[in-house]
Every structure is written in C-alpha cells, then in structure tokens.
Amino acid sequence: MPRIFTLSDLHVDFPANMDYMLSLPDIKYKSDVLIVAGDISDSMDHLRTILSSLTRKFHTVTFVPGNHELWVRRKSAADSIAKFHTIIDLCEELNVQTRPFAVGEADRRVWITPLFSWYRTDETDPDTLFIPKAGEDLENSPWTDNYLCRWPAQINTSRRVADYFLQINRQHIYQSYDAPLITFSHFLTRRELIFGNLDMARQYANGRETIPRYPQDPVPEFNFSRVAGCAQIDHQLRQIGAKVHIYGHQHRNRNRLIDGVHYLSKCLGYNRERSMLGKTVQPQLVWHDGIFLPPAEEL
Numbered sequence: 001m002p003r004i005f006t007l008s009d010l011h012v013d014f015p016a017n018m019d020y021m022l023s024l025p026d027i028k029y030k031s032d033v034l035i036v037a038g039d040i041s042d043s044m045d046h047l048r049t050i051l052s053s054l055t056r057k058f059h060t061v062t063f064v065p066g067n068h069e070l071w072v073r074r075k076s077a078a079d080s081i082a083k084f085h086t087i088i089d090l091c092e093e094l095n096v097q098t099r100p101f102a103v104g105e106a107d108r109r110v111w112i113t114p115l116f117s118w119y120r121t122d123e124t125d126p127d128t129l130f131i132p133k134a135g136e137d138l139e140n141s142p143w144t145d146n147y148l149c150r151w152p153a154q155i156n157t158s159r160r161v162a163d164y165f166l167q168i169n170r171q172h173i174y175q176s177y178d179a180p181l182i183t184f185s186h187f188l189t190r191r192e193l194i195f196g197n198l199d200m201a202r203q204y205a206n207g208r209e210t211i212p213r214y215p216q217d218p219v220p221e222f223n224f225s226r227v228a229g230c231a232q233i234d235h236q237l238r239q240i241g242a243k244v245h246i247y248g249h250q251h252r253n254r255n256r257l258i259d260g261v262h263y264l265s266k267c268l269g270y271n272r273e274r275s276m277l278g279k280t281v282q283p284q285l286v287w288h289d290g291i292f293l294p295p296a297e298e299l
C-alpha cells in the first residue's frame, strides 16, 4: 500500500537544496506518492532535473507551480501564463500528475486533487488574505514577483490572475470522488494560517484588523498577508470535500484542524530558515494505511 508524503518550496537554485533533493534515497520511497506544493525553481532546467529525479525515487509525483515557477527572466517565455502551460506540458512529459488521481485499494483508497492558485493583493477584494500592517511600504517592497512575473494584457490584476487559475480548478469540483480526498495548492487559503501563534491566529480568524509593527521585524515595509493567498481556494477545497489540504509558500510549517479540514504545510525552505530551526527536514508523511498523519492541533 503506498504512503503519501509532502515536501514543498524546494528552492533548488540554492546548491544545498539541490544537493539535498538529489540525495533523497533511491529505494525507500519507491512505492510512495510525493506531493510538491510549488516553488521548486524558476529555471526550466532545474524543474526538469528535480521532477525527473523525483519520478525515479517515488512511485508517483504530483505538483502545482508556485510563484517562483512563473517568473519570466530574459524572455524565457512570452509571459507567466505561457510559462505555466509550458510547465504543465513538462509535467505531462515526465508523468508528474497535475490532475486528480486516486491511490490505494478498497477502504484504503484516497484521492489527491491539485488546485492551481494565485494570491489576491487588492485590499478591497473580499477574497484577499490581506491584513493592513503598520509600516508597509508598497514603493519599497522587496517582493520579486512584482518585477519578474509578467501577465498578459487581459489578465492585468491579481484578482484576474487568481480567477484564471480558479477557473481551471472548477472542472475538478463536480467530479465524483469515491474515497477521502487530499487537496493541495501553493498559496494559503485562510488568514489564520499566516500566524504561528495559536492565540494570534484565533484573533485574526475572529476579524482582528491590523498587524502591528514589531521591533524584531527585519522587513517592516513588506506585508506577507498581501501576497499570502486567496480565500476562494478554501471555498473550492471545501466544495470538493477535502479532508486534508496541503500548501506551501510561507515557509512556515503548520499542522492545524480548522472547521473540519486538516491544513498541513511542510517546506524545505531556505538554508538560513533551517539553521534557525536547527532541524534537518524530511518529506512529511501525510497518509499511511488509511490514516492521515500527523494528528493536527485544533484552532
């Protein structure tokens, strides 16, 4: 019976991350599934190298592009939407799943449904995860997507970009699923997932309206909540009936039960983040023998 693992935000442009991913064992995961919730690399060569390697190490690999994949450098694609479709074609060529599929048999069967997504930055958008933050300065924001993502003329707002990907997901909502379901997206789906502290997460779930300025904030001009995600993804995963939703993007590992859905994030992230945690990272076991792991903390 296959096991299901996840690891996202591989960022293999960093040699330590590339070395780690290529050094994953060749035999240990041969019968298993790996869910990669985006941000492997913006380089098509690195994407091909990693996805090819993972398909040799795991029985099945499933992937959604993150924001880094949609960076367009030196005319590497006509625009970010064209690059997205080139990546989906690459996945098809390498037998990486980007559509719903089931694994396991009988009462040990489970579905996995990838959800494409983008974040909604507009503070007036009802589906944004934006929370006003003291000190945010849009003119001086270091957010690289603002410089390296290029959108076609007709998809020129974050709301339209997000809607473009939500529209692709709609075909999966009314499909019949005959077993429990795991969905995954790159971006966050709820404000309360942004916060590591449970009390604070509860406050923002209950409508707290601003993020204060903390003296230890290294980048006060940047407001992550503006680029965190989109509440419509949460609507879609609940329409589909997900029991577990896996996501990436923030590089903050979470494991929470919110209104009956288990949210899990396990990121390889950057070397400096791993050394701050003082931990080595392994692919996270999500499902084994009909059981979802690890048990979540309830919000």
Ligand SMILES: [Fe+2]
Residues within 6 Å of the ligand: 039, 066, 067, 068, 186, 248, 249, 250
């Ligand atoms: Fe990301």
